[in-house]
Amino acid sequence: MRIEKIRIKGFRNFDDAEIFLQPKTLIIGANDVGKTNLLYALRLLFDKSLNEHDLELTDSDYNAYSGAESIEITVTICGITEECLLSTFGGSIKDETTVIRYTNSKNGQYSIWIGYDETVLEEQSTRQYIKRLNMQCVDTNRDLFGFLKRERIQILRMAKERLDKEAKEADDVKTGEIQSKLNDINSQVSSLNYVASALESVNTELAQLSIHNEDQKVKFVAGESDAEKLLDNLILSYSSDQGPLAIGGDGRNNQIFLATWIAKQNIQKNIDHVTFFAVEEPEAHLHPHQQRKLSKYIQSNFNDQILITTHSPHIASKFEPDSIIRLHTVNKYTHVACGGCSQLLKAEFEKFGYRLNALSAEIFFSDGVFLVEGVSEVLFYTALAQEIGVDLDRLNISILAVEGVGFKPYVAICDALKIPWVLRTDNDIFSKPNKAPTKDYYAGISRIAGILSQIRNADEPINQYWQQHKDENEWGHQKSIPATAIALNDYFRAQATVYGLYVSDVDLEMDLAKSDLYDDLKAYYRKRTVTTLVKAMQTHKAQNMMSFLTSEHTKLGKIQGAEVCAPLLALKKTVEEGSHPAHD
Structure with missing residues (x-):
């Protein structure tokens, strides 16, 4: 058997959330988003260590923001074939499924309800079923x-x-x-x-x-x-x-604690009862290699259902995508990306493929993600954020390099996980076809047009506009750029910012060379013209960027308010307001 889903109404962070689970489920999210509260909701129904007083709850357990006067926690259990459970639940099982509900209200008392579906629930006098079905937890305070x-x-x-x-x-x-x-x-x-x-x-x-x-x-x-x-x-x-x-x-x-605890569970297996498990933050005090190993160890050493909470990208990167629940907050309520464990997440992660590692898995835990092309942009924007007063760690914002221009899989993952994002990409002029080119075009606006077609409906005005005018983004190879192409470029770049898509004038190096940093860059690189300066900056880009920022990072304050700061400031505003970006 396994718990298929839980629905939580009015309890602590949760207003009304339905969450699907898997046999091995990883629960992720920022601090205080509700990971422990989700487990406690299950404990109210299944934890033998909770006494009658614990089950009565207090006013602080009711969702304050919605003004909830009642709490309802409903669990659907499927795949029931164990004899001990079949005899315990009897006629409350149909098609190997039963439903258990906990209810409570202010100035009232708790009740337990059981039935084969939500329409036929009958009130029970006690949680008598926990003799045969119960939950064991390991919390963060491991002694x-x-x-x-x-x-x-x-x-x-x-x-x-x-x-x-x-x-x-x-x-x-x-x-x-x-x-x-x-x-x-x-x-x-x-x-x-x-x-x-x-x-x-x-x-x-x-x-x-x-x-x-x-x-x-x-x-x-x-x-x-x-x-x-x-x-x-x-x-x-x-x-x-x-x-x-x-x-x-x-x-x-x-x-040793976890190994001993797991060994105890395996030793005491008994056909007379069924136990499922929860472990909070198993990564405590472990270095990355051991975190990854522990993730695989826990998954492979439990035949029973287990729920794990974590803040570790290393553990998250080793979990099956359709077994991950991401909790996030919108307007002070806890929400669940994709309804919990989801085939949608699995499909997007399969597209993401080899890109998933501990660095990219950091986005699971972020409240906002800034996608850039490469390492030099990560270095620059990390330093810029500090100099213009954007505290990335306080805001829980990650800056992630996609190592090229393949933004689409990262955008799809962020959208699936309901993580606000922005991106900034270069706008070089490319030629096509690759062999014997006949035309040139602005690559940046063409790239973001493709992303817009992914995140917005075809009938969205900006997508319709592109379809009507995209031919204007092409001109004869090595010919002067037509006024219509320049106008389309300027217009489309400006409109795309509404959706969190930012395009350089040319590229980051050229944008900086044409900014108020020009004199500082010339002096540092010892160049006299924009062309030679940009060429020097683009040679060993990440290394040169790091060298410049190490000695000259305080100069970045000169460009506060420039266009190059716009994506960072827009993401900061989105995170602070707790609102969804236009692309969500």
Whole structure:
């Protein structure tokens, strides 16, 4: 069985959201967007550790922005074939599906409802089903030693119960051998001169205090004198070739916690109940390679349904696209991109293909994305943002290079994930066909016309305008540019900015050479003309850009308000206002 979807109304960040899940589901989004609240909504229905008081909730659990007076959480469970669940839900299952709903209202009390669909729900007296169907969570506050203290006896007991008769008998023999060795060790400890001397006065005083102490002696023992108790109180250490080492590093502790927790779940599997799982931010304290490995490890070591929250692009880049839920905020309400786990996302990611890595996966967690052509643009706009007061980290904005002019897959991913974006591209004059060219054209406006046809309907005025005038964007090869082409270029570039599409006059280097940075650039590169300056800037572009910015970044304030700043400022405004751009 698995939870197919959950619908949340009026609960915390959520006004009314329907979210589809997969057997392995990754939940991503910015801080405080509602990832933990989504898991808690499921916990209200399935977590055995929540008591009656927890289920009643408080006024702060109701969505304040909508003024919600009631909460409704509805879960649809599909693929029910387990005997323990079939007997528990009985007539509330149809076509292997059942629906469970939690309701509550201010000044009221919670109720649980169950039925084979939402039209036939019947109220239940308790969550009696959690004996057979429940949820286990690992939250962000992982305490390895506290966990082991609570769970080690149970883990050892369950492992012991799984042994066959022969293995149990072998263990009994070994336990006897351990007891014998413990007796020898403690006898030798007691015979040590300094140990005996240390306790001689203590035993003398005990005898004087009470006659009952005369035949009893206090001894030092090596931790424990009873083998059974010793084995019940084993402590965990990290073993290396040099012997056992103390466990201390936060990253390793996190790995050991998760490995031990997963092992416990696998040991205690039982046909009498079904459990699904949730893990919050498994990447804590781990470096990128281990984050990626942990992502694959968790996915491959759980046969049961598991939900994971993360802030890690490294984990996200290793998840199946149709198993990712992205939460985002619009007008203070939490929304779900594509309704949660979606075939639409899968289709777009398949087009995205090889481009997905930890760098591009950063956009999953962004509130705004600025798409540029290459590394030199990333360097320039990162420095420019700092100098003109656009705090990229505070605004959660990412600047991402598409490494060329292939913007379309990135745009499609951003739109699917409901992430606001802008882009800036060059507007070089290209020739066609490649062999024996006969015509020239503005490549930039042709490129954004293709993007506009992807993100807007064909009957949109700007798309209709392009179809009517696109022939004006071509002229004879190496001929002077006609006035009609120049007019189309100017008009189309201006209109495209409404949709977050920005086109250079020529390219970034030429735009900067014609800006108020001209004198500073000439002095730095030691060039006298625009042509030689641009050529120098375009040689080893990223390296030269980095060198210039390292020593001259404070000069960027001179171009504040110039056209080159426009996409950055437009995206800043969109993110601050929490509104959707025109292309959404």
